[in-house]
Structures are given as C-alpha cells and as structure tokens.
Amino acid sequence: MxxxxxxxxxxxxxxxxxxxxxxxxxxxxxxxxxxxxxxxxxxxxxxxxxxxxxxxxxxxxxxxxxxxxxxxxxxxxxxxxxxxxxxxxxxxxRVKERTAEADQHARWWLPGEAPSVDIFIATYNESLEILERTIIGAKAVHFPKLRVFVLDDGRRDWLRQACERHSVGYIVRSDNAHAKAGNINHALSARALDPDRPDFVAILDADFVPHVDFIDRTVALFHNSRVGLVQTPQHFFNPDPIQHNLGITAGYPDEQRHFFDNVEPARDAWGIAICCGTSSVLRVRAIQQIGLLPTQSVTEDFLLTLKLAENGWQTVYLNEPLTEGLAPEGLKEYIVQRGRWCLGLMQIARNSYNPFGSNRLSLMHRISLIDSxxxxxxxxxxxxxxxxxxxxxxxxxxxxxxxxxxxxxxxxxxxxxxxxxxxxxxxxxxxxxxxxxxxxxxxxxxxxxxxxxxxxxxxxxxxxxxxxxxxxxxxxxxxxxxxxxxxxxxxxxxxxxxxxxxxxxxxxxxxxxxxxxxxxxxxxxxxxxxxxxxxxxxxRPRYNRPQRQVLEPITLTIGNDRHRGWLVNLGPEGARISGPHGLSVGARGNLKIPAIGDVEAQVLAPTRDGYRLKFSPSVEQRAQIVKKLHTARALPGSDRGDIVRIIRELARALTH
Known part of the structure; x- marks a missing residue:
C-alpha cells in the first residue's frame, strides 16, 4: 500500500x-x-x-x-x-484553409480572356498502363484553354505513338541532364517559343491522375499576383507498403497523410508552405524570373520554394483532393524515396540555403529549413x-x-x-x-x-x-x-x-x-x-492493383442467363463482383456497369462471395473506366486513424 x-x-x-x-x-x-x-x-x-x-x-x-x-x-x-x-x-x-478563397476568386480573369494552362506529365521509365491512366485523366480536366504534354525522358517511340493516339503533346530531349527538373526546364523553354505559350503550368508525375476540377481550383488562387506556385495534397489510390504488408489499410491512412493534411496547411498559415513536385501549378513568369527550376538538389521542389521566396514570390497550399497517384508499392522503393527526400534537404542546407547563412530568406523560411x-x-x-x-x-x-x-x-x-x-x-x-x-x-x-x-x-x-x-x-x-x-x-x-x-x-x-x-x-x-x-x-501480393472499391448494382449476362449482383472492385483490367453463384471459370459474357454500359468480361476465379472478372474493354470503355475511377472529386483512401481496427487487422496479419 x-x-x-x-x-x-x-x-x-x-x-x-x-x-x-x-x-x-x-x-x-x-x-x-x-x-x-x-x-x-x-x-x-x-x-x-x-x-x-x-x-x-x-x-x-x-x-x-x-x-x-x-x-x-x-x-x-x-x-x-x-x-x-x-x-x-x-x-x-496555426492552420490556413483556402477553399473559401478559391470559391470566391473562381474565374477571376473574367470578363477578360482565360489564362492559358499546360499540364506537364513528367516521365522517365513508367509503363504505358501507368501513363495512359494519367493522360486520360489530364484530358478530362475542365478548363477553357488547356493543353496536355508528356515530357518523355526515356525517348520511347511507343510513347510518342500513344501521345498521338490520345491527341496530346509529346516533348523529348537528347539527354537526361538534371533529371526531372531538367526535363521540365527543357519543356518550359520549348513552350516559351510557341505562339500559344502558357501562363501557368501544372506538374504531374507519370502516376498522378488529376481530377476534372484540378486546374479550375488551383488557378483561382493566382488571383493574387504575388503567388508563384500553388501546391495541392498528394492522395493515393493504392496502399503504401506499410499499410499493405501489415494489412491495416482500412484503419491506418498512408504515411504522408499527416504532412499533407496537417503540416502543409499549418506551414501555409505561416507563409512557408513548400512545393512537393507533383500536383502543383506554377506561374510561368515567376519561374522564368528565377531562371527556371533550380537543379542543385535531388529535391528540386523544396529548393524551388526557397528560390521563389527569396525573389518575393509566394507558395500557397490548397488542401483539397484534386489529384490521386500511385504510392510506392514495394518496401525498397518506399525507402529509396524517403532517402532521396532526406538527401535533397541536406544538399539544400549545405550547398544552397544554409539557414544560418547570408541569404535573403525570411526568418520564417529559415525556421522552416531548421525544422526540416x-x-x-x-x-x-x-x-x-x-x-x-x-x-x-x-x-x-x-x-x-x-x-x-x-x-x-x-x-x-x-x-x-x-x-x-x-x-x-x-x-x-x-x-x-x-x-x-x-x-x-x-x-x-x-x-x-x-x-x-x-x-x-x-x-x-x-x-x-x-x-x-x-x-x-x-x-x-x-x-x-x-x-x-x-x-x-x-x-x-x-x-x-x-x-x-x-x-x-x-x-x-x-x-x-x-x-x-x-x-x-x-x-x-x-x-x-x-x-x-x-x-x-x-x-504481400497485390492482385489487380489498379482496382478501386466501387459499390454499385451490376448485371452479368452469360449466354441467355442474367445474373444480378454488386460491383465490389473495379479497374481497367477487371473487377470483383459479389452475388452471382454457380458460374464456370472461363465463361464469357458482358458486365453492365453504370454510366459505362456492357463490357466484355470473362470469369477468372471464384471469391468468397462472388467472382473475379477479366475485362476485354474497347479503347473508349477503358478511358471511361479510368475517368470513373480517378477523375471525379473524391477522397481516395482513409484520412483518419482507427486504433481498434488497426489492432484487429494487425493481429490478423501477424497470425496468418
């Protein structure tokens, strides 16, 4: 006692x-x-x-x-x-949310002419499956004056042909100097010579699909003439390796959620929001004034933020889910990505912007560097x-x-x-x-x-x-x-x-x-x-990884038999359905998907409550599926933790 x-x-x-x-x-x-x-x-x-x-x-x-x-x-x-x-x-x-500001200043240029916007899709070695999804999504974006360009640092003829098929621009260069930053700089220089040169440029990684209102919402914040860059959050339609391998996707959001949902809005409140590369929109005049994207670091995005700030330009953050991408699927890729972020920040602090050195950064940007x-x-x-x-x-x-x-x-x-x-x-x-x-x-x-x-x-x-x-x-x-x-x-x-x-x-x-x-x-x-x-x-295996959960009623027609049920997961290559029973593996028919119509499908394998199907979609149907999955305003994945569910899912993963 x-x-x-x-x-x-x-x-x-x-x-x-x-x-x-x-x-x-x-x-x-x-x-x-x-x-x-x-x-x-x-x-x-x-x-x-x-x-x-x-x-x-x-x-x-x-x-x-x-x-x-x-x-x-x-x-x-x-x-x-x-x-x-x-x-x-x-x-x-402190925290700052700019949704009301974007609402208030939508189409700020009226009654004048809309600004011209380019979407740059930067790519090096990604497959057509990944790139096609982004191209289709970029073409679906709504804006009066918009052009889409694929920046190919891999110099691939099949990608040039794919761009021609989809009627989007294709820009290639003779070398890979300065990696992604060099690729974007080359495209900016090339487009500056064209009669329809852009006022703003949106940057997308090859695996990031924009929602239809991506440009509308971000360009609204350029009503302030001192804004040089608008960053939006990165959301992911697949679980990262930690979520997936531990089986905790339903209860634990991706590892970057805290940064994009909490840290960036807080940084924006202090005037120190940072560019994160993809899902950002640049004012071309600001980028040209600072000599294009800096190339002294492997994380050119953070360095770009500091360079803009030193020259009087603001980076602001719009906390809305306007794009969604592919998180690293393997643990090694996950680690490589974070190691690169760390290396880049240290390069900046050592070689470009020492937070205690003689430069024109404000006190808050110096504190931002120290914090990072x-x-x-x-x-x-x-x-x-x-x-x-x-x-x-x-x-x-x-x-x-x-x-x-x-x-x-x-x-x-x-x-x-x-x-x-x-x-x-x-x-x-x-x-x-x-x-x-x-x-x-x-x-x-x-x-x-x-x-x-x-x-x-x-x-x-x-x-x-x-x-x-x-x-x-x-x-x-x-x-x-x-x-x-x-x-x-x-x-x-x-x-x-x-x-x-x-x-x-x-x-x-x-x-x-x-x-x-x-x-x-x-x-x-x-x-x-x-x-x-x-x-x-x-x-753990990732079967049909492009699929997303979509709960809608469907009808599967095989021969003269009609089987009603529910669509559980949907992807360009196939789907998982629940409800029908007694089907033969290999049977062919048509799956009627809401807003898309009949898609040719084959029964691939039974599941606990239905079947997995493999599609043979037309080019148009494939594009419609991609649009349905990725371009509408939605929040992919979870944005909050559920400790009870995490414990339950983690226990299941560790005991099976």
Whole structure:
C-alpha cells in the first residue's frame, strides 16, 4: 500500500490529460488557433519539463566512461528530438484553409480572356498502363484553354505513338541532364517559343491522375499576383507498403497523410508552405524570373520554394483532393524515396540555403529549413538508438537512465501522453504507437546514411527514381531489409533471457530494481516494434492493383442467363463482383456497369462471395473506366486513424 501511494500520485498528471481528452477535447474545434496553441503549448511545456529532469537528475556523472558516454549521448539525442518537436508544435499552432478563397476568386480573369494552362506529365521509365491512366485523366480536366504534354525522358517511340493516339503533346530531349527538373526546364523553354505559350503550368508525375476540377481550383488562387506556385495534397489510390504488408489499410491512412493534411496547411498559415513536385501549378513568369527550376538538389521542389521566396514570390497550399497517384508499392522503393527526400534537404542546407547563412530568406523560411533538418537528423537516429540502448544495458550492464519508476511515471508519462493526445486530436488519430515507430524504423538506417552523405559531402550524389509498376503478384520476403531487425530481435530476446541466469544487473537496492523494471518495459515495447517491422518486410501480393472499391448494382449476362449482383472492385483490367453463384471459370459474357454500359468480361476465379472478372474493354470503355475511377472529386483512401481496427487487422496479419 505504501508503494502504491507514490505510484498513484505520479499517475495523476497522465490521468488529468486522459480526462481532458475524453471530456473536453471532443467539443473543441481543432481549426481554432487558440485551442491548438493551448494544447500544443502544454505539450511543449511538459516536453521541456521532462528534458530538464533528464539532464539534472537521471544522468551518470560526466566522465570518459561507457556509462557516461551512452547516458549523455542518448539524453542529448532526446533533447534534440524535443527541440525538433517544439519547433514543429509552433508551426502546427496555426492552420490556413483556402477553399473559401478559391470559391470566391473562381474565374477571376473574367470578363477578360482565360489564362492559358499546360499540364506537364513528367516521365522517365513508367509503363504505358501507368501513363495512359494519367493522360486520360489530364484530358478530362475542365478548363477553357488547356493543353496536355508528356515530357518523355526515356525517348520511347511507343510513347510518342500513344501521345498521338490520345491527341496530346509529346516533348523529348537528347539527354537526361538534371533529371526531372531538367526535363521540365527543357519543356518550359520549348513552350516559351510557341505562339500559344502558357501562363501557368501544372506538374504531374507519370502516376498522378488529376481530377476534372484540378486546374479550375488551383488557378483561382493566382488571383493574387504575388503567388508563384500553388501546391495541392498528394492522395493515393493504392496502399503504401506499410499499410499493405501489415494489412491495416482500412484503419491506418498512408504515411504522408499527416504532412499533407496537417503540416502543409499549418506551414501555409505561416507563409512557408513548400512545393512537393507533383500536383502543383506554377506561374510561368515567376519561374522564368528565377531562371527556371533550380537543379542543385535531388529535391528540386523544396529548393524551388526557397528560390521563389527569396525573389518575393509566394507558395500557397490548397488542401483539397484534386489529384490521386500511385504510392510506392514495394518496401525498397518506399525507402529509396524517403532517402532521396532526406538527401535533397541536406544538399539544400549545405550547398544552397544554409539557414544560418547570408541569404535573403525570411526568418520564417529559415525556421522552416531548421525544422526540416531537425526532423531528418533526430527522428530516425532516435528510433535506432531506442532499440540499441536497452541492449547495452542487458548485455554490457551500461546504465542509460538512472531514475526511479515513480519519477519516470511523474515526468515521462505525462509528456508522452500529452504529445500523443495533442497530435491525435489535431490529426484525426494518425499517431499510433508501434505502427508509427515501425514506419520510422523501416527507413531509419538508409535515412541516417543519406543525412550524413548530404550534410558532410558536397556531391554530386546519385539517386534512384522511385520505381512504379512491375510484377507484384507473389509473396516476396525482403531479407536484406529484415536481416538487421532479425538480429536486433534475437539480441533483444537474448537480453531478456541471459540476465535470468546471471546476477550482473540485479542488486538488492530499490533503485536497481526500478532500473530493471524500466528497461524491461522498454525492451518489451521494442520487441513488439521489431515483430511488426519484420512482418512489414514480407511483401504481400497485390492482385489487380489498379482496382478501386466501387459499390454499385451490376448485371452479368452469360449466354441467355442474367445474373444480378454488386460491383465490389473495379479497374481497367477487371473487377470483383459479389452475388452471382454457380458460374464456370472461363465463361464469357458482358458486365453492365453504370454510366459505362456492357463490357466484355470473362470469369477468372471464384471469391468468397462472388467472382473475379477479366475485362476485354474497347479503347473508349477503358478511358471511361479510368475517368470513373480517378477523375471525379473524391477522397481516395482513409484520412483518419482507427486504433481498434488497426489492432484487429494487425493481429490478423501477424497470425496468418
């Protein structure tokens, strides 16, 4: 009873925060800056309260010993992560939504002539299946003066012929200098010589399909003559590798949702929204003034934002789902993409815009750069250190945190709970322990390597384009990615077992017992993270990956028999239906799809409640299916986390 009393008193802080979450936060509006500021301010105060306690009461005396180096090193890394999150909290304390502004200034050019707009589809090695979807979507965009161009950096004759078939422009160059930025610059220079040169240019990656109102909505924000670039969010019609491999697509949104739904609107409120490449629209005059797209970084989009800002142009953000694309389907591609983002940011900070250097950037843009640098330099090293430090305790007896269990509960738990409550309140539940840690851990080592490479070496640095498409119909175990996690898992389990047969970490003092309890909890948590990370390294098949869920009534006619049912999934190559039964595999007929008509179909395989069908659509029908799936105003995928569903789906994935 005497022991429980201090523990219960220590838990009071966390209990108050949880009570706040359950009773008061549900009735508050997350878009109001004052509520955001209060909540994030409390999180910041508790974060620094924890850091002060760590440095004043929990560290081994400073000396040239292993205990001191590890203890102080880990605490310093914790302090840097808190600094990073504090800057992020300041940015997140405000948010700006521009939907009303776009409504108010729609067709701002009237009664004059509409501006001329080009859509540039940048491509290097993507397949026709991917490109055709984007071309069809771009042609379906509604705007008075619009032209579509495919910028082919692969110099492919079949793509030239496809562009002729679809009646869109085709631009090619003789080399691949400066990759995507060079490709776009070449096209901008070529179009500047044409009589119908554009006033604005929309940039789309080869796998991003625009909605019909993409140009209408974005051009509306150019009513402000100082706006040089409008960025829109990136949404994805397929799950990313973490979602897919763990089977949590229904309960956990794609990993970029927090950035596009929360960080970018907050950055826009401070005037520091950033270009993210695809799904953006540029004012050609602004781009020409700064000498076209900069090429000094592998992330030319962030560098473009800074270059525009230095020359007095604004980058603004319209938080509406106006395009949808293909997320990286493989884990290696997912990691390569994030490594490139990190490398590019470090190149910018080292070679182009040092946040502490002599340039014409505003204070907020300097803070923006520091925030981005700290994110890459602290988040991922901290995730690795969190796995390694308990091992140093179990195997080498090195002390990392010298604290009692009561003090940990008094200082750490309120800080951790408050940060989770604040972030989940303003992000619709996107911060899920273990799952978020897994997403960070998967790419942690490559990102740490990229950060060091970009920050410590001038370059040039080679990078890989994110591969899309390919055969994804088999189970593939990414052993090269899983091996480090297997080793860490073995060492962690061994660390739990070995002390049971040894007394080198156990003493009769209560503080030592508390230390064991703290590291034991830490270790068990790491075991869970490592198990989920290893599961994520098993690439599950992606059958009919272009398909989307579409619930509509259908009629399947085979011979003289008519079978009524429901369309469950639809794609250009086929569909999944529920309801009909007794069909023979290989049977041919016609599937009547609403708004498209009869499409020739073959029964491919039975499912639990129906059948998978393979289509033989006409060219026109294929285009109609693509338009139906991708060009209407809609929100692909989920935009909020559901922890109950995540636990259920994750348990199913780990046990099957």
């Amino acid at each position: 005497l022991l429980l009393s201090p523990l219960l008193a220590a838990l009071a802080g966390a209990a108050v925060i949880i009570g706040l979450r359950l009773t008061i936060l549900p009735v508050l509006d997350p878009s109001r800056w004052y509520w955001r500021a209060v909540l994030l301010g409390l999180a910041t105060i508790l974060s620094w309260r924890y850091v002060v306690w760590r440095f004043t009461e929990t560290l081994v005396p400073l000396d040239w010993t292993a205990d001191a180096l590890v203890s102080w090193g880990f605490a310093a890394l914790e302090g840097m992560t808190v600094l990073s999150s504090s800057i992020a909290f300041v940015i997140l304390s 640098q700290l994110y890459w330099l602290t988040t991922f090293p901290f995730r690795l250190a969190s796995l390694i430090c308990p091992l140093l305790y179990w195997w080498l007896g090195i002390t990392i945190v010298n604290a009692s269990l009561v003090d940990i509960i008094r200082y750490y738990v309120p800080y951790y709970v408050m940060v989770l409550v604040a972030l989940n309140w303003l992000s619709k539940g996107l911060f899920i322990p273990i799952v978020n840690d897994t997403a960070q851990l998967i790419a942690a080592w490559p990102i740490c390597r990229a950060a060091a490479l970009g920050l410590l070496t001038r370059g040039p640095h080679r990078f890989s384009v994110t591969a899309k498409g390919g055969d994804r119909t088999r189970v593939v175990v990414q052993w090269s990615l899983m091996r480090p996690f297997l080793i860490l898992f073995g060492l962690t389990i061994g660390g739990l077992i070995v002390p049971l047969n040894s007394d080198f970490v156990f003493t009769t003092s209560s503080s030592a017992d508390d230390g064991v309890a703290i590291v034991l909890f830490w270790t068990v948590y790491n075991v869970l993270v490592l198990v989920v990370a290893m599961a994520a390294c098993i690439e």
